[in-house]
Amino acid sequence: MKKPLNAPVLIVGGGIAGLALGIALRRAGRDVELVELNSAWNVYGVGIILQANALRALRQIGLADACIAAGFPYAVSLHHEENGQPQAARHKPSLLDEGLPASCGILRPALHNLLRDAALAAGVQVRLGITVADIRDESDAAQVSFTDGSQGRYSVVVGADGIRSHVRTLRFPEAMPPRFTGQGCWRFTLPRSAEVSSAVMYHGRQARLAGLVPVSPDQMYLLLLSEEPGNPRMPDAELPDLLRDRLQHFGGQIPAAMAHMPGPEGIVYRPLETQLVAAPWHRGRVVLAGDAAHATTPHMAQGASMALEDAVVLADSLDDADSLESALQSYSLRRFDRCRRVVEASVQIGQWQMRPEPGADPLALVREVAVELMRPA
Structure with missing residues (x-):
C-alpha cells in the first residue's frame, strides 16, 4: 500500500510461496515474520520444472540467475510412444526477449535452499516447529x-501452508477439501544420461506417462503418472516393486533409468489431488497463497510457477493499493482466472489420459495454456 502497514506481515508456511513472498515483501521494505510447522524445514529430494513464467517471477525477487545456474535449462520436450518410437519434438513457449529460457529443471531441495537463504539474508524473521492456533x-x-x-499482532496473515492448509480451515471452513483425481505420481532422482538434455516423455498404455527431466548437469529425475483407482495406500517397502511393475512396458531410455532405481527411501509417491478455493482469497486480514488457494496436478508443470507468481503479485498489490481491502481484492482479481485455467486444464489432461476422447489433444492444450501464461501475471 502507499502508506506503511501498521504491523508486520505474518506468513504461515515456509515453502515456495511463503519464502518467495517473504523475499518480495522485504525487498519492498515490509517487516515479515514466517512460521513453519516442520522444524527440520526440509523438502523431499526430487526435481521440479520451472517454466518461463516462474523464471520471470524469480527474476522479480532477484533469484532467476541463481536458479538457472543451479538447474538445467532446456527448450524442447521430446515425445515418444511407449516403445520408444519418436512422436514429436515440442518447442516450449519462451521469454527469450526477456533473456529467460523456456524451462529449467531443478532439484527441489536446491530451489528450497536458494529461497530459504535469500529470505534469511533479506531479514525475514523465521520460527520453526509452530503454526497458528x-x-x-x-x-x-x-x-x-x-x-x-x-x-502476535499482524497487519496481514498469509496462509501459504499448502494443500492441507490450516489457515484455510480456520478462515475458509466452507472450502471443499482437496479432491483425488484418480492418478498418482512417482518420482526418483538418478544420474543424468548424456542423451537427456531436455524433457523426454513416453506415452504408455493403461493411462501411464513416463518421463525423464534433467535437473542439473549431473542429475535427472524419472517421473511416472499412473491411474490408481480407489487411491490405494502404497506401502513404503513395496514402492520399488510397484514402480517397476508400472514401468515394465516402457522402452526408449526408461529401462536404463530403471537400473538406477533406489530403495524405498529414494522413491516419492504422491496421489494427485486438486483444490481451487472460490474467490476472493481473503477474509478480513487473512489471505491465501500457493497450494492453500489453488493446488494443481503436475500435467502442466505449473505448480511452482503459480506459487511464485502469487508471491510477486501479492507483494505488488500490497505496495500499490490505497487500502488493505483493495490490495487483497486486487490480488484475487489478478490471480484467480489464471490459476483456475491451470487447475482445470491440468485436470482435463489427466482425465483424457485415463479416459481418452475422440479428438482430444493433451499436448495442444498444454501449449495453448503455456502460451497464455507468457503474458505477465
Missing part, C-alpha cells in the same frame, strides 16, 4: 495465537 481480526490488526502459546 487462532486468528482474530481487530480494527487495526489481526491477533494471532500460536501453537507454542505465544501471540
Whole structure:
C-alpha cells in the first residue's frame, strides 16, 4: 500500500510461496515474520520444472540467475510412444526477449535452499516447529495465537501452508477439501544420461506417462503418472516393486533409468489431488497463497510457477493499493482466472489420459495454456 502497514506481515508456511513472498515483501521494505510447522524445514529430494513464467517471477525477487545456474535449462520436450518410437519434438513457449529460457529443471531441495537463504539474508524473521492456533481480526490488526502459546499482532496473515492448509480451515471452513483425481505420481532422482538434455516423455498404455527431466548437469529425475483407482495406500517397502511393475512396458531410455532405481527411501509417491478455493482469497486480514488457494496436478508443470507468481503479485498489490481491502481484492482479481485455467486444464489432461476422447489433444492444450501464461501475471 502507499502508506506503511501498521504491523508486520505474518506468513504461515515456509515453502515456495511463503519464502518467495517473504523475499518480495522485504525487498519492498515490509517487516515479515514466517512460521513453519516442520522444524527440520526440509523438502523431499526430487526435481521440479520451472517454466518461463516462474523464471520471470524469480527474476522479480532477484533469484532467476541463481536458479538457472543451479538447474538445467532446456527448450524442447521430446515425445515418444511407449516403445520408444519418436512422436514429436515440442518447442516450449519462451521469454527469450526477456533473456529467460523456456524451462529449467531443478532439484527441489536446491530451489528450497536458494529461497530459504535469500529470505534469511533479506531479514525475514523465521520460527520453526509452530503454526497458528487462532486468528482474530481487530480494527487495526489481526491477533494471532500460536501453537507454542505465544501471540502476535499482524497487519496481514498469509496462509501459504499448502494443500492441507490450516489457515484455510480456520478462515475458509466452507472450502471443499482437496479432491483425488484418480492418478498418482512417482518420482526418483538418478544420474543424468548424456542423451537427456531436455524433457523426454513416453506415452504408455493403461493411462501411464513416463518421463525423464534433467535437473542439473549431473542429475535427472524419472517421473511416472499412473491411474490408481480407489487411491490405494502404497506401502513404503513395496514402492520399488510397484514402480517397476508400472514401468515394465516402457522402452526408449526408461529401462536404463530403471537400473538406477533406489530403495524405498529414494522413491516419492504422491496421489494427485486438486483444490481451487472460490474467490476472493481473503477474509478480513487473512489471505491465501500457493497450494492453500489453488493446488494443481503436475500435467502442466505449473505448480511452482503459480506459487511464485502469487508471491510477486501479492507483494505488488500490497505496495500499490490505497487500502488493505483493495490490495487483497486486487490480488484475487489478478490471480484467480489464471490459476483456475491451470487447475482445470491440468485436470482435463489427466482425465483424457485415463479416459481418452475422440479428438482430444493433451499436448495442444498444454501449449495453448503455456502460451497464455507468457503474458505477465
